[in-house]
Amino acid sequence: AQSVTQLDSHVSVSEGTPVLLRCNYSSSYSPSLFWYVQHPNKGLQLLLKYTSAATLVKGINGFEAEFKKSETSFHLTKPSAHMSDAAEYFCVVSDTSGTYKYIFGTGTRLKVLA
């Protein structure tokens, strides 16, 4: 069965410093992987997606993620945090092994300190 683990439930960074949000997945098949962001009292917005093309994926607002099959990881990074990045982030894997589900991580809440 496929699964997603977000290794940190909370991350705090200072404005202008790098952001690293960690995600590991388990999949028996070639997965599609996504990162979504949820600002307070809002819906979920796609940041970026990996669908078996380039392993380094660039998304919106300066975020990027690298798919590492050997480490089963898909960590999200940003070189310089902005106050507006404070939100909850979800790593998601799509399961196409026959069940056609999306499996969500439990989320990482990012706090950006002034």
Place this chain on the structure above:
Amino acid sequence: EAQVTQNPRYLITVTGKKLTVTCSQNMNHEYMSWYRQDPGLGLRQIYYSMNVEVTDKGDVPEGYKVSRKEKRNFPLILESPSPNQTSLYFCASSPFGRALGELFFGEGSRLTVL
């Protein structure tokens, strides 16, 4: 504008009073699904639909029903709501080709069952 629309956005009801949360998408997507979001648990899939008249259980289907009579609509029905169904609910849709694509989310429906 491409969107997923959920109604109502907020609802307070009482135990046992049947309710329906509507979901409609205008992107001609084949795949639609419902999720509930609870603190610390991320998003969990309730039901999903691959196309008209094709639905399947997600990870937490107990107490919910769905139907997919038209491609654009995917209502969530709570026949006899209970307090443990108090949650934030999201509807989402996705194009489906060779693999599941990115999910497009509605704004969410916050349900309180007293």
